Amino acid sequence: MDIKAYFSKKADVINKALDSYLSDKEPEILNKAMRYSVFAGGKRLRPVLMMAACEAFGGKSEDVLPFACAMEMIHTYSLIHDDLPAMDNDDLRRGIPTNHKVFGEDMAILAGDGLLSLAFETMADALMKYSDRRYIKAFKAIAAAAGTRGMVAGQTVDVISEGKEVDSKTLEYIHINKTSAMIRGAIEAGAYIAGAKDEDVKKLALAGEKTGLAFQIQDDILDVESTQEVLGKPVMSDIKNEKKTFVSMYGVEYSKNKVAEYSEQAIGIIDSLDCDGEVLKAIVSYLTDRKY
Amino acid sequence: MDIKAYFSKKADVINKALDSYLSDKEPEILNKAMRYSVFAGGKRLRPVLMMAACEAFGGKSEDVLPFACAMEMIHTYSLIHDDLPAMDNDDLRRGIPTNHKVFGEDMAILAGDGLLSLAFETMADALMKYSDRRYIKAFKAIAAAAGTRGMVAGQTVDVISEGKEVDSKTLEYIHINKTSAMIRGAIEAGAYIAGAKDEDVKKLALAGEKTGLAFQIQDDILDVESTQEVLGKPVMSDIKNEKKTFVSMYGVEYSKNKVAEYSEQAIGIIDSLDCDGEVLKAIVSYLTDRKY
Numbered sequence: 329m330d331i332k333a334y335f336s337k338k339a340d341v342i343n344k345a346l347d348s349y350l351s352d353k354e355p356e357i358l359n360k361a362m363r364y365s366v367f368a369g370g371k372r373l374r375p376v377l378m379m380a381a382c383e384a385f386g387g388k389s390e391d392v393l394p395f396a397c398a399m400e401m402i403h404t405y406s407l408i409h410d411d412l413p414a415m416d417n418d419d420l421r422r423g424i425p426t427n428h429k430v431f432g433e434d435m436a437i438l439a440g441d442g443l444l445s446l447a448f449e450t451m452a453d454a455l456m457k458y459s460d461r462r463y464i465k466a467f468k469a470i471a472a473a474a475g476t477r478g479m480v481a482g483q484t485v486d487v488i489s490e491g492k493e494v495d496s497k498t499l500e501y502i503h504i505n506k507t508s509a510m511i512r513g514a515i516e517a518g519a520y521i522a523g524a525k526d527e528d529v530k531k532l533a534l535a536g537e538k539t540g541l542a543f544q545i546q547d548d549i550l551d552v553e554s555t556q557e558v559l560g561k562p563v564m565s566d567i568k569n570e571k572k573t574f575v576s577m578y579g580v581e582y583s584k585n586k587v588a589e590y591s592e593q594a595i596g597i598i599d600s601l602d603c604d605g606e607v608l609k610a611i612v613s614y615l616t617d618r619k620y
Numbered sequence: 621m622d623i624k625a626y627f628s629k630k631a632d633v634i635n636k637a638l639d640s641y642l643s644d645k646e647p648e649i650l651n652k653a654m655r656y657s658v659f660a661g662g663k664r665l666r667p668v669l670m671m672a673a674c675e676a677f678g679g680k681s682e683d684v685l686p687f688a689c690a691m692e693m694i695h696t697y698s699l700i701h702d703d704l705p706a707m708d709n710d711d712l713r714r715g716i717p718t719n720h721k722v723f724g725e726d727m728a729i730l731a732g733d734g735l736l737s738l739a740f741e742t743m744a745d746a747l748m749k750y751s752d753r754r755y756i757k758a759f760k761a762i763a764a765a766a767g768t769r770g771m772v773a774g775q776t777v778d779v780i781s782e783g784k785e786v787d788s789k790t791l792e793y794i795h796i797n798k799t800s801a802m803i804r805g806a807i808e809a810g811a812y813i814a815g816a817k818d819e820d821v822k823k824l825a826l827a828g829e830k831t832g833l834a835f836q837i838q839d840d841i842l843d844v845e846s847t848q849e850v851l852g853k854p855v856m857s858d859i860k861n862e863k864k865t866f867v868s869m870y871g872v873e874y875s876k877n878k879v880a881e882y883s884e885q886a887i888g889i890i891d892s893l894d895c896d897g898e899v900l901k902a903i904v905s906y907l908t909d910r911k912y
Contacts, residue, residue: 445736449768452759464748467747468741483733484650484734
């Protein structure tokens with residue numbers, strides 16, 4: 329199957345919906361700042377994964393739309409806050425200046441807060457329309473992924489580990505929480521909305537976790553093997569920031585093997601489930617094979 | 621009635637629940653930073669108002685507990701982010717150093733993000749238990765109050781107005797969104813959970829808005845009339861920060877009349893509703909009469 333075409337088709341739908349969710353004209357500067365980062369050219373990985381997981385269990389991808397957009401808003405807020413001077417202090421993201429470089433630190437903090445809030449308001453609106461328990465489960469999966477036992481926990485340990493010696497256990501903790509949690513949450517939410525059984529979602533969640541690990545290590549490989557032109561952000565940033573990565577710990581070859589191993593595990597789990605997992609598997613392969 | 625005793629009794633219940641919601645031990649520094657600000661001695665105004673609104677319409681205050689705690693987490697996150705150097709740059713809050721002064725800017729940003737996320741996860745857990753539509757309406761009211769058409773909008777306009785000439789319309793916009801929205805949201809959520817009719821909640825919301833306006837103007841009066849010892853934060857801060865307030869625009873006497881007017885309007889609305897509004901009215905009087 330043509331996974332690039334699939335991605336592009338789904339991303340169009342997601343972008344249109346995001347455009348309408350971010351249509352408030354007031355306060356103008358807040359809206360501009362939020363839109364700037366949301367429409368800075370993200371891959372829409374998490375929303376597309378949510379749609380694919382929903383379809384794998386017989387659901388319609390339109391049904392996940394508010395939740396998929398919420399996930400992208402949460403992902404975007406996390407990037408805006410991560411880039412802040414007090415955090416990673418990054419000037420470039422996706423080839424363009426980071427949010428605080430354009431709108432100032434105060435507005436970047438508020439744009440992040442605004443996107444996280446809007447994500448939850450978007451889900452609240454969806455629950456007002458569809459109060460079926462499947463949607464509540466999706467909401468719960470997304471909240472857990474984003475929260476203090478998920479992404480925020482990972483980011484915290486990442487921040488306090490900078491410049492320090494970290495062991496492989498800590499590094500895995502960071503990856504699982506900072507990166508995998510949201511990928512896992514997206515897949516869980518999609519499967520729940522399709523009406524998948526709890527036990528199947530639990531297994532699928534593990535596939536999401538493995539995919540997230542593979543995705544993160546691939547990111548770290550690209551940081552040393554790619555160029556700024558291709559990635560849209562400075563390369564060798566992990567070395568510059570004294571950030572421990574799988575690559576700096578174990579080298580590129582071992583890391584490449586790990587990417588292959590994790591993605592095979594994810595695919596194996598998907599294969600073991602009673603669902604139509606072709607697209608999901610194609611996405612996993614595509615992600616872990618990518619060059620940018 | 622002894623409104624101070626009511627406040628203190630309800631605050632105890634809320635504090636115990638907050639303690640259990642904030643019981644995660646990992647990551648330790650994140651938990652510490654979040655707890656530091658949550659347990660820095662807030663009045664628990666919004667949670668107590670939620671309980672009182674719920675009781676006014678015949679509900680049990682225990683029923684609102686997860687939502688009341690979520691509201692307090694959201695309120696606390698907003699204070700942590702507001703105090704940041706890039707925002708109001710405040711060193712003291714409730715008589716003790718602000719979050720970023722103790723934990724650093726990076727951790728203060730994450731503690732705020734963590735509390736906002738935990739608020740929504742707490743509500744998601746509650747919806748998993750009680751999926752009744754009343755709770756979904758409460759969730760929606762809280763999300764709207766906190767969001768880009770509520771508190772974040774108010775904070776945005778507040779930030780961009782600093783040091784500028786603002787007109788009375790803009791000032792009212794800031795107050796209604798930055799302060800009233802969360803007070804209104806708390807009351808709406810409480811009434812919804814009690815099963816109040818939509819039309820009654822709509823009227824009550826307006827009482828919440830008036831209460832918020834009275835509360836904010838009273839805050840601004842105390843900033844010029846009280847002392848740091850009594851308030852736990854520096855006085856004359858609005859003048860120092862060149863912040864336009866009702867007091868700086870219209871003087872203390874006019875502002876005091878406005879506080880009285882708004883609180884009377886709020887009490888009038890509560891009186892007009894078919895509910896047992898004695899406690900709610902006592903809280904409005906207590907808030908707008910306060911000396912700290």
